[in-house]
Amino acid sequence: MSKFQIGKDISNKQTLALPIRQSTYRQIIFPCHLGIISIGNVSTSMLNKLRFHLDQAFDSFFFDIQFIEDTNLHPDMFELGVKEEYNLLNKSSEKVLLQPTNKFYEIIVDKKFEYNFDIGVGLTNLPIYSSSNENLLFLFGEAHIKYMCAIVSTHNLIDLFNPENHKLKKIERRIYKEVIHEIGHLILDCGHCLNDYCVMRFSKNIKEIDSKSIYLCEKCKLKLEKVRERNNF
Ligand SMILES: [Zn+2]
Numbered sequence: 001m002s003k004f005q006i007g008k009d010i011s012n013k014q015t016l017a018l019p020i021r022q023s024t025y026r027q028i029i030f031p032c033h034l035g036i037i038s039i040g041n042v043s044t045s046m047l048n049k050l051r052f053h054l055d056q057a058f059d060s061f062f063f064d065i066q067f068i069e070d071t072n073l074h075p076d077m078f079e080l081g082v083k084e085e086y087n088l089l090n091k092s093s094e095k096v097l098l099q100p101t102n103k104f105y106e107i108i109v110d111k112k113f114e115y116n117f118d119i120g121v122g123l124t125n126l127p128i129y130s131s132s133n134e135n136l137l138f139l140f141g142e143a144h145i146k147y148m149c150a151i152v153s154t155h156n157l158i159d160l161f162n163p164e165n166h167k168l169k170k171i172e173r174r175i176y177k178e179v180i181h182e183i184g185h186l187i188l189d190c191g192h193c194l195n196d197y198c199v200m201r202f203s204k205n206i207k208e209i210d211s212k213s214i215y216l217c218e219k220c221k222l223k224l225e226k227v228r229e230r231n232n233f
Pocket residue numbers: 002003004181185192202
Protein backbone atom coordinates (compact mmCIF):
# COMPACT_ATOMS: atom_id res chain seq x y z
CA MET A 1 0.00 0.00 0.00
CA SER A 2 1.32 3.31 -0.90
CA LYS A 3 0.01 6.75 -0.34
CA PHE A 4 0.78 9.83 -2.31
CA GLN A 5 0.38 13.34 -1.07
CA ILE A 6 0.35 16.30 -3.38
CA GLY A 7 1.24 19.55 -1.66
CA LYS A 8 -0.64 18.52 1.39
CA ASP A 9 0.55 20.01 4.65
CA ILE A 10 0.51 17.05 6.96
CA SER A 11 1.83 19.07 9.87
CA ASN A 12 -1.77 19.84 10.92
CA LYS A 13 -2.32 16.33 12.10
CA GLN A 14 1.13 15.64 13.35
CA THR A 15 1.99 14.51 16.79
CA LEU A 16 5.59 15.42 16.06
CA ALA A 17 6.67 18.78 14.81
CA LEU A 18 8.75 18.65 11.68
CA PRO A 19 11.76 20.92 11.81
CA ILE A 20 11.28 23.90 9.53
CA ARG A 21 14.41 24.76 7.67
CA GLN A 22 14.86 27.07 4.74
CA SER A 23 16.59 24.40 2.70
CA THR A 24 13.60 22.10 3.19
CA TYR A 25 11.43 24.11 0.85
CA ARG A 26 13.90 24.98 -1.84
CA GLN A 27 12.88 24.11 -5.37
CA ILE A 28 14.85 21.15 -6.62
CA ILE A 29 17.00 21.59 -9.66
CA PHE A 30 17.86 18.37 -11.48
CA PRO A 31 20.26 16.58 -11.63
CA CYS A 32 20.24 16.45 -7.85
CA HIS A 33 21.74 14.72 -4.84
CA LEU A 34 19.82 11.70 -3.56
CA GLY A 35 20.30 10.26 -0.11
CA ILE A 36 19.07 6.82 0.94
CA ILE A 37 18.98 6.49 4.71
CA SER A 38 18.52 3.13 6.39
CA ILE A 39 16.59 3.46 9.63
CA GLY A 40 16.51 0.36 11.81
CA ASN A 41 17.59 -3.08 10.72
CA VAL A 42 17.93 -2.98 6.94
CA SER A 43 20.18 -5.27 4.93
CA THR A 44 22.77 -3.20 3.11
CA SER A 45 23.82 -5.97 0.74
CA MET A 46 21.32 -4.84 -1.89
CA LEU A 47 22.35 -1.18 -1.97
CA ASN A 48 24.62 -1.49 -4.99
CA LYS A 49 21.85 -3.16 -6.94
CA LEU A 50 19.44 -0.49 -5.77
CA ARG A 51 21.82 2.14 -7.16
CA PHE A 52 21.88 0.25 -10.47
CA HIS A 53 18.07 0.15 -10.71
CA LEU A 54 17.76 3.82 -9.74
CA ASP A 55 20.20 4.72 -12.51
CA GLN A 56 18.19 2.59 -14.93
CA ALA A 57 14.88 4.21 -13.99
CA PHE A 58 16.00 7.83 -13.63
CA ASP A 59 19.09 7.88 -15.81
CA SER A 60 21.09 11.04 -15.07
CA PHE A 61 18.62 12.64 -12.66
CA PHE A 62 21.03 12.16 -9.74
CA PHE A 63 24.58 13.42 -9.88
CA ASP A 64 25.20 11.44 -6.72
CA ILE A 65 23.40 8.74 -4.75
CA GLN A 66 24.66 8.41 -1.21
CA PHE A 67 23.76 5.72 1.31
CA ILE A 68 23.67 6.50 5.01
CA GLU A 69 23.57 3.45 7.22
CA ASP A 70 22.92 2.56 10.83
CA THR A 71 20.49 5.25 11.82
CA ASN A 72 18.32 3.93 14.58
CA LEU A 73 15.25 5.39 16.14
CA HIS A 74 16.30 6.93 19.43
CA PRO A 75 14.81 4.87 22.32
CA ASP A 76 12.94 8.01 23.52
CA MET A 77 11.44 8.37 20.07
CA PHE A 78 10.52 4.73 19.49
CA GLU A 79 7.29 4.76 21.51
CA LEU A 80 6.14 8.18 20.38
CA GLY A 81 2.96 8.00 18.30
CA VAL A 82 3.10 4.21 17.83
CA LYS A 83 -0.06 2.24 17.04
CA GLU A 84 -0.56 -1.36 18.08
CA GLU A 85 -2.40 -3.29 15.37
CA TYR A 86 -2.92 -6.76 13.93
CA ASN A 87 -1.12 -7.25 10.67
CA LEU A 88 -3.98 -8.24 8.37
CA LEU A 89 -1.81 -8.33 5.26
CA ASN A 90 0.11 -11.37 6.37
CA LYS A 91 -2.62 -12.74 8.67
CA SER A 92 -0.40 -12.60 11.71
CA SER A 93 -2.25 -13.25 14.95
CA GLU A 94 0.10 -11.04 16.88
CA LYS A 95 -0.19 -7.33 17.26
CA VAL A 96 2.74 -5.25 16.12
CA LEU A 97 3.82 -1.70 16.79
CA LEU A 98 3.49 0.63 13.82
CA GLN A 99 5.44 3.84 13.51
CA PRO A 100 3.92 7.05 12.10
CA THR A 101 5.48 8.19 8.81
CA ASN A 102 6.16 11.71 10.06
CA LYS A 103 8.61 10.32 12.60
CA PHE A 104 10.72 9.13 9.66
CA TYR A 105 10.25 12.37 7.76
CA GLU A 106 11.73 14.20 10.73
CA ILE A 107 14.84 11.99 10.67
CA ILE A 108 15.14 12.19 6.87
CA VAL A 109 14.75 15.98 6.80
CA ASP A 110 17.55 16.20 9.40
CA LYS A 111 19.81 13.97 7.29
CA LYS A 112 18.96 15.95 4.16
CA PHE A 113 20.17 19.07 5.91
CA GLU A 114 23.28 17.39 7.36
CA TYR A 115 24.41 15.81 4.08
CA ASN A 116 23.01 18.37 1.67
CA PHE A 117 20.66 15.93 -0.03
CA ASP A 118 17.96 17.32 -2.31
CA ILE A 119 15.82 14.20 -1.98
CA GLY A 120 15.93 11.88 1.02
CA VAL A 121 14.49 8.38 1.06
CA GLY A 122 14.32 6.34 4.24
CA LEU A 123 14.41 2.56 4.26
CA THR A 124 13.15 0.83 7.37
CA ASN A 125 12.26 -2.67 8.52
CA LEU A 126 9.70 -1.21 10.92
CA PRO A 127 5.99 -1.32 10.05
CA ILE A 128 4.54 2.12 9.29
CA TYR A 129 1.20 3.94 9.17
CA SER A 130 0.40 7.24 7.53
CA SER A 131 0.48 10.15 9.94
CA SER A 132 -1.81 12.13 7.62
CA ASN A 133 -4.42 9.36 7.51
CA GLU A 134 -4.21 7.03 10.47
CA ASN A 135 -6.42 4.44 8.75
CA LEU A 136 -3.65 3.67 6.28
CA LEU A 137 -1.76 0.94 8.08
CA PHE A 138 1.20 -1.22 7.04
CA LEU A 139 2.14 1.01 4.14
CA PHE A 140 4.82 -0.15 1.74
CA GLY A 141 5.83 3.44 1.34
CA GLU A 142 4.79 7.07 1.37
CA ALA A 143 6.16 10.17 -0.32
CA HIS A 144 6.00 13.73 0.97
CA ILE A 145 6.32 16.26 -1.85
CA LYS A 146 6.70 19.33 0.31
CA TYR A 147 9.63 17.91 2.24
CA MET A 148 10.98 16.05 -0.81
CA CYS A 149 11.35 12.88 1.14
CA ALA A 150 9.85 9.40 1.24
CA ILE A 151 9.87 6.35 3.41
CA VAL A 152 9.76 2.70 2.33
CA SER A 153 9.06 -0.04 4.83
CA THR A 154 10.32 -3.55 4.12
CA HIS A 155 8.10 -5.00 6.86
CA ASN A 156 5.22 -6.13 4.66
CA LEU A 157 7.36 -6.80 1.60
CA ILE A 158 8.17 -10.14 3.20
CA ASP A 159 5.33 -12.62 2.85
CA LEU A 160 5.48 -14.63 6.06
CA PHE A 161 2.80 -17.09 4.99
CA ASN A 162 4.10 -17.98 1.59
CA PRO A 163 7.52 -19.67 1.76
CA GLU A 164 7.88 -19.40 -1.99
CA ASN A 165 7.83 -15.65 -1.61
CA HIS A 166 10.56 -15.74 0.97
CA LYS A 167 13.39 -15.73 -1.51
CA LEU A 168 15.73 -12.84 -0.87
CA LYS A 169 15.96 -11.85 -4.53
CA LYS A 170 12.20 -11.53 -4.73
CA ILE A 171 12.04 -9.40 -1.59
CA GLU A 172 14.89 -7.20 -2.80
CA ARG A 173 13.14 -6.65 -6.12
CA ARG A 174 10.03 -5.47 -4.26
CA ILE A 175 12.18 -3.02 -2.33
CA TYR A 176 13.73 -1.64 -5.55
CA LYS A 177 10.28 -1.20 -7.06
CA GLU A 178 8.88 0.60 -4.04
CA VAL A 179 11.89 2.92 -3.73
CA ILE A 180 11.62 3.78 -7.45
CA HIS A 181 7.85 4.24 -7.04
CA GLU A 182 8.19 6.74 -4.19
CA ILE A 183 11.01 8.66 -5.89
CA GLY A 184 8.82 8.67 -9.01
CA HIS A 185 6.14 10.53 -7.03
CA LEU A 186 8.72 13.09 -5.92
CA ILE A 187 10.32 13.70 -9.32
CA LEU A 188 7.25 13.45 -11.55
CA ASP A 189 5.02 15.23 -9.03
CA CYS A 190 2.16 12.97 -10.05
CA GLY A 191 -0.16 10.32 -8.67
CA HIS A 192 -0.50 6.69 -9.67
CA CYS A 193 -0.25 5.33 -13.19
CA LEU A 194 -3.00 3.07 -14.53
CA ASN A 195 -0.66 0.99 -16.68
CA ASP A 196 -0.57 -2.53 -15.18
CA TYR A 197 3.16 -2.96 -15.70
CA CYS A 198 4.33 0.50 -14.74
CA VAL A 199 6.30 0.83 -11.53
CA MET A 200 4.11 3.87 -10.74
CA ARG A 201 1.01 1.72 -10.48
CA PHE A 202 -0.51 1.55 -7.00
CA SER A 203 0.01 -1.83 -5.32
CA LYS A 204 -2.31 -2.91 -2.56
CA ASN A 205 -0.42 -6.12 -1.79
CA ILE A 206 2.86 -7.83 -2.60
CA LYS A 207 1.24 -9.87 -5.35
CA GLU A 208 0.53 -6.62 -7.16
CA ILE A 209 4.09 -5.43 -6.56
CA ASP A 210 5.40 -8.68 -8.04
CA SER A 211 3.19 -8.40 -11.10
CA LYS A 212 4.25 -4.87 -12.04
CA SER A 213 7.61 -4.20 -13.65
CA ILE A 214 10.51 -2.25 -12.23
CA TYR A 215 10.28 0.24 -15.12
CA LEU A 216 8.37 3.40 -15.87
CA CYS A 217 5.88 3.03 -18.73
CA GLU A 218 6.22 5.17 -21.87
CA LYS A 219 3.75 7.75 -20.53
CA CYS A 220 5.66 8.15 -17.27
CA LYS A 221 8.98 8.24 -19.16
CA LEU A 222 7.56 11.12 -21.17
CA LYS A 223 6.76 12.96 -17.93
CA LEU A 224 10.33 12.33 -16.82
CA GLU A 225 11.61 13.78 -20.09
CA LYS A 226 9.49 16.90 -19.53
CA VAL A 227 11.13 17.40 -16.13
CA ARG A 228 14.49 16.94 -17.84
CA GLU A 229 13.61 19.55 -20.48
CA ARG A 230 12.49 22.03 -17.82
CA ASN A 231 15.85 21.56 -16.11
CA ASN A 232 17.91 21.73 -19.30
CA PHE A 233 19.99 18.64 -18.99
ZN1 LIG B 1 2.27 5.59 -4.77
